Amino acid sequence: MQKIIQVVFVVLIAAAVMFGGRWYMYVAQGSSPYDEVGIALNGYAPGPMRAWGCHKMQARFPGQLPPYGCGGPDGRSWL
Template identity: 80%
Template sequence: MQKIVQVVCVVLVGAVVMFGGRWYMYVAQGESPYDEVGIALNGYMPAPLRRWGCGKMEQRFPGKLPPYGCAGPDGRGWM
């Protein structure tokens, strides 16, 4: 039983590192705010992380329309 728990923990940590790292690369170093994979991963993030990521991208891409998930109530401004 302990071996199963250990394997599940390793798989979960690996998934968090893999998907979290890909999301961070999209937010912090992506060439475009319209990367489909990045937008999808950003949509799965908890609200505080999503707000941080959208704020970071707004600083990096001033004057561009926000990607899906980062748009404010009017759909044209950042959240």
């Protein structure tokens, strides 16, 4: 039983590192704010992480429309 719990724990940590790393690469170093995988991962991120990511992308892409999930009520302004 302890071995099963250990394997599940390792798989959960690996998934968090893999998806979290991909999300961070999209937010901090992506070439475009309109990457489909990055937008999806940002949409699943908790509120504070998503807000931080949107503000980071707004600073990196100042003249562009926000991607889905980072837009205000009108869809043209950043959060």
